[in-house]
Amino acid sequence: MQRKIKNLELWVVLVLALAAIIILPCLNVYTAETSWLHVSNFTITVYGKYLCYAMLAISVDLLWGYTGLLSLGQALFFTLGGYMMGMYLMRMIGDLGQYHQPIPDFLVFLGWTKLPAFWEPFSNFPFAMVMALLLPGALAGLFGYLAFRSRIRGVYFSILTQALTYAACLLFFRNSLLLGGNNGFTDFKFILGHDLREASTQRGLFIASGIALLLVYLLCKWLTTTKLGKVQRAIRDSENRVMFSGYSTANFKLFIFIFAAMIAAVAGVLYVPQVGIINPGEMAPEKSLEAVVWVSVGGRGTLIGPIIGAFAVNAMKSWATRAYPDLWLIFLGTMFIFVTVFMPKGIVGLPAQLSAFYKKRFAKKPAEAVVAAKETSSAKPE
Amino acid sequence: MNAPIKQFVLLLEGVNKAFEGFKAINDLNFYMDEGELRTIIGPNGAGKSTMMDIITGRTRPDTGKVEFGKDDSLDLTKMNVPEINRLGIGRKFQTPSVYIHHTVFENLLLSLKGPRGVFNALFARTTSEQRDRIEAVLKTVGLTNRAQDLAGSLSHGQKQWLEIGMLLAQDPKLLLVDEPAAGMTDEETHKTGELLLSLEGKHSIIVIEHDMTFVRQIARKVTVLHQGHVLCEGSVDDVQNDERVKEVYLGRKKKH
Numbered sequence: 001m002q003r004k005i006k007n008l009e010l011w012v013v014l015v016l017a018l019a020a021i022i023i024l025p026c027l028n029v030y031t032a033e034t035s036w037l038h039v040s041n042f043t044i045t046v047y048g049k050y051l052c053y054a055m056l057a058i059s060v061d062l063l064w065g066y067t068g069l070l071s072l073g074q075a076l077f078f079t080l081g082g083y084m085m086g087m088y089l090m091r092m093i094g095d096l097g098q099y100h101q102p103i104p105d106f107l108v109f110l111g112w113t114k115l116p117a118f119w120e121p122f123s124n125f126p127f128a129m130v131m132a133l134l135l136p137g138a139l140a141g142l143f144g145y146l147a148f149r150s151r152i153r154g155v156y157f158s159i160l161t162q163a164l165t166y167a168a169c170l171l172f173f174r175n176s177l178l179l180g181g182n183n184g185f186t187d188f189k190f191i192l193g194h195d196l197r198e199a200s201t202q203r204g205l206f207i208a209s210g211i212a213l214l215l216v217y218l219l220c221k222w223l224t225t226t227k228l229g230k231v232q233r234a235i236r237d238s239e240n241r242v243m244f245s246g247y248s249t250a251n252f253k254l255f256i257f258i259f260a261a262m263i264a265a266v267a268g269v270l271y272v273p274q275v276g277i278i279n280p281g282e283m284a285p286e287k288s289l290e291a292v293v294w295v296s297v298g299g300r301g302t303l304i305g306p307i308i309g310a311f312a313v314n315a316m317k318s319w320a321t322r323a324y325p326d327l328w329l330i331f332l333g334t335m336f337i338f339v340t341v342f343m344p345k346g347i348v349g350l351p352a353q354l355s356a357f358y359k360k361r362f363a364k365k366p367a368e369a370v371v372a373a374k375e376t377s378s379a380k381p382e
Numbered sequence: 383m384n385a386p387i388k389q390f391v392l393l394l395e396g397v398n399k400a401f402e403g404f405k406a407i408n409d410l411n412f413y414m415d416e417g418e419l420r421t422i423i424g425p426n427g428a429g430k431s432t433m434m435d436i437i438t439g440r441t442r443p444d445t446g447k448v449e450f451g452k453d454d455s456l457d458l459t460k461m462n463v464p465e466i467n468r469l470g471i472g473r474k475f476q477t478p479s480v481y482i483h484h485t486v487f488e489n490l491l492l493s494l495k496g497p498r499g500v501f502n503a504l505f506a507r508t509t510s511e512q513r514d515r516i517e518a519v520l521k522t523v524g525l526t527n528r529a530q531d532l533a534g535s536l537s538h539g540q541k542q543w544l545e546i547g548m549l550l551a552q553d554p555k556l557l558l559v560d561e562p563a564a565g566m567t568d569e570e571t572h573k574t575g576e577l578l579l580s581l582e583g584k585h586s587i588i589v590i591e592h593d594m595t596f597v598r599q600i601a602r603k604v605t606v607l608h609q610g611h612v613l614c615e616g617s618v619d620d621v622q623n624d625e626r627v628k629e630v631y632l633g634r635k636k637k638h
């Protein structure tokens with residue numbers, strides 16, 4: 001019964017994903033702008049952005065919902081991935097910048113005439129992509145190694161991850177890091193020879209994000225079925241028991257932490273060319289907190305929940321920041337409290353919660369009878 | 383003096399452990415034979431749990447020797463929790479700790495003896511031998527018909543049995559069982575006692591217990607701990623008639 005439901009979820013996701021990846025771009029290209037079916041370029045870009053947020057949300061849930069590690073710094077890895085992509089995109093501007101120099105504008109502004117050595121290899125797309133995975137992975141590895149070896153758990157782990165992303169944020173604000181300071185990177189022109197201002201390029205990025213999200217989903221789905229996935233959830237439920245069963249839980253947590261950081265990095269890589277800007281503000285503590293809200297609203301401990309949560313909360317954000325710009329944060333906070341108190345399993349858990357509520361409310365007597373029957377049957381000696 | 387030491391499966395000699403000045407373990411000497419079922423009793427704060435912590439690597443002793451293995455004495459004071467467990471020392475906690483969101487079957491699967499690495503776990507498959515082994519353990523602890531239920535849905539007593547089953551799945555040489563009868567009904571307690579007795583001889587077992595009816599049911603040799611030190615050892619009757627034990631339990635003052 002449970003397995004059937006799980007398979008159903010897989011099919012729903014596959015169908016929806018393929019539909020979104022194929023149908024939305026088609027509606028963008030082949031319908032007239034006046035048609036009610038038309039999907040505007042703007043919508044494509046916005047949804048592309050949400051797809052990246054969904055990947056970030058999955059990476060948060062892989063740690064929080066599946067391993068019991070509440071990371072409040074996941075946007076750090078997202079942003080680092082984004083910066084690697086950003087460096088490549090900055091090199092692709094060539095001499096089309098404001099100063100018409102062969103180096104990025106902010107370097108000219110800082111008085112540089114030659115490209116700093118560490119910037120050189122980022123003209124190469126594959127190198128930038130490899131770095132986008134390796135650097136966040138290595139940082140997660142180092143931080144995770146130190147944290148898990150020292151048996152830092154629970155709220156202390158959360159606070160440390162938050163501090164890490166804040167420290168990185170302050171570091172990236174400095175001009176001397178030669179990564180654009182507080183302005184970060186923007187004014188991108190080309191990616192792999194395609195003009196970023198063309199609708200077709202944005203469609204391509206949307207499709208790439210959709211495929212990436214689908215692959216991340218399937219990979220995580222597979223991971224949860226492996227023994228490693230079982231150990232992961234066992235750590236969440238009783239880490240002591242796992243340690244006293246001979247598993248070095250630190251190694252398992254480290255593996256998941258690095259894996260999740262890399263997923264977040266992929267999301268960041270695809271996010272930057274679609275929104276056209278990356279700056280240290282993306283690693284500000286509240287960005288990571290927002291991702292946690294997406295997961296809790298959608299339903300943690302599931303893979304579909306974070307995707308639903310990322311879309312729902314960000315769609316609401318797009319609307320609310322236009323309609324009531326001053327009230328958005330109050331909105332977000334209220335929503336988080338409401339979900340935590342009244343919907344502990346999020347949107348995904350709502351049907352089960354409602355049906356349980358319905359049964360309790362409207363079928364009170366039969367339910368009581370069932371409970372009573374169970375009690376008497378279990379009390380019988382074997 | 384040195385020669386007979388090798389015969390013990392577990393040896394603690396001159397062990398001391400203090401927590402901020404409080405001597406939890408005070409010059410503790412403890413020897414155990416292979417296949418023995420030993421019961422440890424003692425009032426609260428006697429150092430029973432600290433002793434378990436020291437054996438399993440959760441706490442390091444300040445001084446003293448802790449050795450495991452009949453033929454090759456392994457120094458446990460230099461190893462961490464998972465390493466000591468992999469030597470074949472299983473521990474059951476006082477409060478049942480099972481994986482409540484996994485099925486009973488999966489709980490045992492994760493506990494089965496075998497490789498414990500991350501990458502091994504990534505590609506591990508359940509073999510038919512493993513299934514047979516799990517079936518056997520399920521039968522031993524009487525949970526065969528609950529195999530596919532979530533562990534969280536078990537009763538308190540059943541969770542305790544499942545945890546004992548999880549230890550057995552590892553086929554440990556030494557089992558440390560901390561108050562298995564706590565919170566159980568009389569019937570469950572009796573069943574637990576029978577379960578432990580059935581394991582006698584196959585594994586070396588240390589049981590910590592408060593419930594004297596239960597101790598009477600299972601006890602062979604009883605060790606009484608007091609203030610981190612072995613007060614006396616012997617049969618249940620010997621121990622219960624010992625003046626020093628009465629003093630400790632009933633709080634009578636010494637008449638010096």
